[in-house]
Amino acid sequence: MAHYDVIVAGVGAMGSAATYQLARRGRRVLGLERFDIPHAMGSSHGVNRIIRLAYFEHPLYVPLLRRAYELWRETETAFGEQLLHVTGGLDAGPPDGRVVSGSLAACREHGLAHELMDAGETARRFPAYRLAEGHVANFQADAGFVMSERAIVAHVAMALAAGAEIHGREALTGWEPTAGGGVRVTTTRGTYEAERLILSTGAWIGDHVPELARLAVPERQVLGWFQPLKPAPFALGAFPVSIVETRLGSCYQFPVFGVPGFKIGLYNHLKESGHADALSREPTRADEAALRAVVREVFPEADGPTLALRCCLFTNTPDEHFVVDTLPGLPQVIVASPCSGHGFKFASVMGEVLADLATTGHSMHDLSLFRLARFANGGAG
Known part of the structure; x- marks a missing residue:
């Protein structure tokens, strides 16, 4: 059975960025995507997505956005194609x-x-x-837009160049913790093991995390x-x-x-x-x-x-904020659902955040707004 440092389930906006960040750090990473890469069944197609600093949803997003802008510029320079267009x-x-x-x-x-x-x-x-x-x-x-499909292509292409293994048309069917503190993943094509699992399956996240079935x-x-x-x-x-x-x-x-x-x-x-x-x-x-x-x-x-x-x-989500956290009692499983209609612009920085969580267990960014615990006892945050 193949073994990896990290498995990333869902190679869309967040998953592609996480896969790239992990691969460039020398981790053995497997990306799994149920559809094509990129595809038009989820949340990231349609040419472009808005990016903005004046974030009405919550001021806590602004520091993340500052870093997102930096990483989009780094990504487009490395890829050789403009991805971020500033329009005001x-x-x-x-x-x-x-x-x-x-x-x-x-x-x-x-x-x-x-x-x-x-x-x-x-x-x-x-x-x-x-x-x-x-x-x-x-x-x-400073507002503008990011080329959504091209950004995924960029992250995937650079992840592959850095040594990542990525499988399209291979859906996650289940996962379970292993005795050694890792995780075993089953798909429509095989079984794999890893030290860490990142679940970034977008609109299907509730299928893989029962706690999110009613929340996402x-x-x-x-x-x-x-x-x-x-x-x-x-x-x-x-x-x-x-x-x-x-x-x-x-x-x-x-x-x-x-x-x-x-x-x-x-x-x-x-x-x-x-x-x-x-x-x-x-x-x-x-x-x-x-x-x-x-x-x-x-x-x-x-x-x-x-x-x-x-x-x-x-x-x-009920409060329209993201869910970015490890699962209770399972620190080896990271849930990434930066969603509620305003997530794509954060993909570059979320890739960094998720890679940090998967390798060090913590992030330099304030993620308190995104914790799963805010929904305890049926609360909306």
Whole structure:
């Protein structure tokens, strides 16, 4: 039976980065992925994902983000391909809403340069936006996007070059601790042993960690690309990435880049949740209608023909914060579920965090927000 220092189950955003970080440290590492690498069944496809420092979700994320930016730059230099594009970013909505108030709090606590604008000034600076009367936007210049599939390709390619072994189309079917303090893993193709196991299986994490079956809930999302009626305001260099809180919900958007069309998504979309295998990956007219309603509300000059629709999955915890921890009583098993719709940007630093946990048992970063224990006795954190 083959034996490894670390097995990484799930070679998506987090798993690919962890595999790379472990391999570059000289560890014997096996990556297992149930689908292709990369693939379009999980949470990391669709060209790109937003990265931002003005983090409205919680100020504790900002130090992790500073390191994430550094590691994305290191990764793209090593890989020889730009992965991080800085566009500036807007967090917009009612002044007392979660997005704007949280964004401003993060900026103030961490000394981030920012600029608060009313709806009129936002439209003058960025003509694509039509914010509701009384709404404001916080502009932070460091925001942008990371090329999601290419980032996974980069991490996997460099992991392989550093000696990692990676198996696509090989699903994890079970795992158990061994008498020596390691772990035995079974898959659709074989059995392996390792000193440590990292479970980073995304929307399937509940299948492999019973404690997370009720806490990490997959949700169906749809991304849309629409043809702008006036292309110039939506072009790279003119349009910042943004999160806008509207009467229809909070939406997120990108400049035209990589594929044709203005890209937009709606958080919690149609509120469809369930097991990852049961959620449809086929976009519908209802999906398109939900996205187009937001386009007409905030970006009327993008209300042209639909160019593409893509389904992906969020994996939401009750408090929408990540789960990054070892399992109770099993320090050799590390759970990595940086999810709830805002995880991808952290993949570079989470790779480092997970490699640290697997090799030294601790991380230099503050992970207190992500502990499993916060859900004890059914709590939501």
